[in-house]
Amino acid sequence: MLTTDVIILGAGAAGLMCAQHAAKRGRRVLLLDHANKAGKKILMSGGGRCNFTNMYTEPGNFLSHNAHFCKSALARYSQWDFVELVVKHDVPYHEKKLGQLFCDRKSSDILEMLLIECDESGVELRLNTSIEQIDKVDGGYRLHTSAGPMACQSLVIATGGLSIPTLGATGFGYQVAKQFGHNVLPTRAGLVPFTITEPQLKALCGELSGTSVEDCLVSCNGQTFRENILFTHRGLSGPAILQISSYWQAGDAIEINLLPHIDLPVWLAEQQQARPNTELKTLLAELFTKKMAGLLAEQWFDSKPLKQYSAAELQAVAERLAAWRLVPAGTEGYRTAEVTLGGIDTREVSSKTFESQKAPGLYFIGEVLDVTGHLGGFNFQWAWASAFAAAQYV
Numbered sequence: 001m002l003t004t005d006v007i008i009l010g011a012g013a014a015g016l017m018c019a020q021h022a023a024k025r026g027r028r029v030l031l032l033d034h035a036n037k038a039g040k041k042i043l044m045s046g047g048g049r050c051n052f053t054n055m056y057t058e059p060g061n062f063l064s065h066n067a068h069f070c071k072s073a074l075a076r077y078s079q080w081d082f083v084e085l086v087v088k089h090d091v092p093y094h095e096k097k098l099g100q101l102f103c104d105r106k107s108s109d110i111l112e113m114l115l116i117e118c119d120e121s122g123v124e125l126r127l128n129t130s131i132e133q134i135d136k137v138d139g140g141y142r143l144h145t146s147a148g149p150m151a152c153q154s155l156v157i158a159t160g161g162l163s164i165p166t167l168g169a170t171g172f173g174y175q176v177a178k179q180f181g182h183n184v185l186p187t188r189a190g191l192v193p194f195t196i197t198e199p200q201l202k203a204l205c206g207e208l209s210g211t212s213v214e215d216c217l218v219s220c221n222g223q224t225f226r227e228n229i230l231f232t233h234r235g236l237s238g239p240a241i242l243q244i245s246s247y248w249q250a251g252d253a254i255e256i257n258l259l260p261h262i263d264l265p266v267w268l269a270e271q272q273q274a275r276p277n278t279e280l281k282t283l284l285a286e287l288f289t290k291k292m293a294g295l296l297a298e299q300w301f302d303s304k305p306l307k308q309y310s311a312a313e314l315q316a317v318a319e320r321l322a323a324w325r326l327v328p329a330g331t332e333g334y335r336t337a338e339v340t341l342g343g344i345d346t347r348e349v350s351s352k353t354f355e356s357q358k359a360p361g362l363y364f365i366g367e368v369l370d371v372t373g374h375l376g377g378f379n380f381q382w383a384w385a386s387a388f389a390a391a392q393y394v
């Protein structure tokens, strides 16, 4: 039987990071994945340029039922530690906006870098390997795999969440956690577009599909994000929508301020004074695309020359544009979600070592845990940081 010190299940972001750092400590590390390629999500990430971290990473950028859990690992392996690795490998990068660091070239630069580090530190990587059974034995774990039986002292679960099954995502990590007595919190898709079914609204989104509105404020359940939104055939997307989706529960309304940079009541009154014969539709076309202005004027407002609006009517126009309330029918789900919210309850995992408090020698890292970052490089930073922390103890 193949026996080693550490077996890591999942050669994604967290698995690749944990493997190299455990091997650098002198541990014999075997990294297994059922997929035919390591790090498929890294390759797909950031529109092919991998938003590998965020300059402003802090615990407040993460959702979890246990808000303090992420603090220790994020402090021990920061965004600057990862940037140092990127610089060491001469990977060119830039800040796109809001502290988001992207590759200048391709995501494969990051994957290549991680694979080189694994290789140089002696990690053995085996792809196309599925895990059939895991048993706790004296001094460690025994695995039945498609490549035969294997045994290790420390077993690390880095199999990620449920988003994008076509990239190899499975609920395997949750099953293992349950097998060893862990609580798994309900999961749902996060950083995901909304779908709309209300006929008039759906028609509006469909007509405007591909149109984005720069600089919107989107709010739900006490959270607000300021970024752009995008109309799609199915509903709404774009960074502000993806961010708020992580705070949205079925049935909740979201509120969108389409023009947060303008004091609308004041501005509309000024325009009424300055150009009373201009139609509202024409005025809105200075703020949105002509098509969007026309559709809004048609569906939301009775478009007429500004002088014909009463003060109350103008106020209603301002309110609709600054506080557009809608109830999404749902989300596009795991098919397109960037992340999975919920997962393994961190109250049963050490925030220092990432070891299970139920099964000694078993570790959980990355997205499989109930820690989910905002959009903008935070999810990879969590994968790197949690993996680095666990690697010191496996």
Ligand code: FDA
Binding pocket: 009, 010, 011, 012, 013, 014, 015, 032, 033, 034, 035, 038, 039, 040, 041, 042, 044, 045, 046, 047, 050, 051, 052, 053, 129, 130, 131, 158, 159, 160, 161, 163, 164, 167, 168, 169, 170, 171, 172, 337, 338, 339, 365, 366, 367, 368, 376, 377, 378, 379, 380, 381, 383
């Ligand atoms: P990850 O999913 O990376 O790896 C899990 C690995 O486990 C996979 O290789 C999988 O094949 C393997 N596995 C699963 N089940 C298994 C089983 N039963 N047996 C063996 N192996 C198994 N984040 C960010 O910070 N910046 C970004 O730009 C993006 N962009 C982005 C785009 C898209 C399209 C998606 C879907 C996601 C992102 N993300 C992101 C999120 C980011 O990709 C994600 O949070 C991390 O990859 C999570 O790292 P993990 O290692 O935990 O899981």
